[in-house]
Amino acid sequence: GENVEQHPSTLSVQEGDSAVIKCTYSDSASNYFPWYKQELGKRPQLIIDIRSNVGEKKDQRIAVTLNKTAKHFSLHITETQPEDSAVYFCAASILSGTYKYIFGTGTRLKVLA
Amino acid sequence: DTEVTQTPKHLVMGMTNKKSLKCEQHMGHRAMYWYKQKAKKPPELMFVYSYEKLSINESVPSRFSPECPNSSLLNLHLHALQPEDSALYLCASSQAGGNTEAFFGQGTRLTVV
Numbered sequence: 001g002e003n004v005e006q007h008p009s010t011l012s013v014q015e016g017d018s019a020v021i022k023c024t025y026s027d028s029a030s031n032y033f034p035w036y037k038q039e040l041g042k043r044p045q046l047i048i049d050i051r052s053n054v055g056e057k058k059d060q061r062i063a064v065t066l067n068k069t070a071k072h073f074s075l076h077i078t079e080t081q082p083e084d085s086a087v088y089f090c091a092a093s094i095l096s097g098t099y100k101y102i103f104g105t106g107t108r109l110k111v112l113a
Numbered sequence: 114d115t116e117v118t119q120t121p122k123h124l125v126m127g128m129t130n131k132k133s134l135k136c137e138q139h140m141g142h143r144a145m146y147w148y149k150q151k152a153k154k155p156p157e158l159m160f161v162y163s164y165e166k167l168s169i170n171e172s173v174p175s176r177f178s179p180e181c182p183n184s185s186l187l188n189l190h191l192h193a194l195q196p197e198d199s200a201l202y203l204c205a206s207s208q209a210g211g212n213t214e215a216f217f218g219q220g221t222r223l224t225v226v
Contacts, residue, residue, distance in 0.1 A: 032212035043203065043217040044156065051212055089155050098144070098168040099211020103155035 002027055004092050006104030013080050014112050021075045021107045023090035032093040033073045034101070035064060039086045047088075048075070080111045115140060119204050119218035127226055128194060134221045136187040136204030142216075143209040145187040147179060150201040150220070162187060163209055194225045 003026040013019050025033075031052040036044035050057045050064045050073065057064050063076040077084055090104040117138045126132050136145065143164050148156035161169035162181040176198075178190040187204055201222050207215040 034214060036217075043219045045217070046214045049214060093211040095211065096169060098161055098163040098209070100146070100158055100161050100169055101205075101211075101215055102158065106153075106155050 002094050002096070002102050004090060004102050004104040006090050006107060008107060009105065010108045010110070012110045012112060015080060015082060017080055019075075019077045019080055019084070019109055019111075021088055021090070021109075023073050023075075023092075023104045025071050025073070025092040025102075027092065027094045028068075028071065030092040030094055032099075033064070033066060034091050035062075035075050036089045036091065036103075037086045038089065038106075044089060077109075080109075082111050082113050085109055085111045115216060117204055117206055117216050117218035119202075119221050121221060122219065123222045123224075125224045125226060126191065126194065128196075130194075131190070131192045133191065134189040134202055134204075134223075136189075136206075136218055137185055138206040138216070139185055140206065140216065141184075142206035143184060144207045144211075145181060146205040146207075146215065147177075147187070147189055148203040148205065148217075150203055156203055160189075191223075194223075196225050199224045 005024045034049040037047045038044045048062050061078045066073040088107045091101045093099050120135045145162045147159040150156045159173045160179045165181045176193045180188040201220045203220045204218040205215040
């Protein structure tokens with residue numbers, strides 16, 4: 001079935017350390033993988049995305065890697081800052097007549113000052 | 114304009130009431146989505162409209178009735194809801210095609226009493 005697994009569910013890191021969040025998807029036809037950050041009481045906002053024809057993408061302190069064979073993708077945040085504290089969701093686009101976005105279960109990241 | 118605007122921000126309704134949630138975007142997006150999000154959970158897809166036609170209904174109870182009057186507007190009509198329907202209702206839009214960013218509105222926090 002359509003499924004996106006995400007680990008860990010919570011992650012605490014010291015300020016300045018790196019954080020890694022991992023996701024696995026089930027539909028091999030998925031071709032787009034966004035990452036959203038959601039602060040408490042706010043809307044999910046895209047922080048980075050990757051398409052299936054690319055293995056890695058970087059934007060300043062944030063990077064995403066994709067392994068299509070293993071159906072894994074990961075978010076890497078370097079030099080973490082307290083303002084990075086939020087819930088992060090991975091997602092995968094799945095074709096079901098039309099495209100839809102299925103979200104992972106979320107990771108609550110706490111960056112400790 | 115990269116905004117998706119939802120009204121109202123908060124809604125309290127009784128189980129016998131009828132109310133509507135509204136969503137508007139002016140980015141020319143032809144795919145629009147309704148998601149339901151419970152506390153500490155990921156957004157859960159309810160409906161997808163593509164080119165103003167309902168293309169995905171994720172087995173949502175009939176007490177939720179979506180409507181897409183034109184390419185900029187998306188409504189969710191609510192009737193005879195249950196307390197367990199209390200949640201944050203998020204609208205999103207994207208280019209049709211599934212491998213582009215979905216922009217989220219700030220949500221309507223619904224409480225059913």
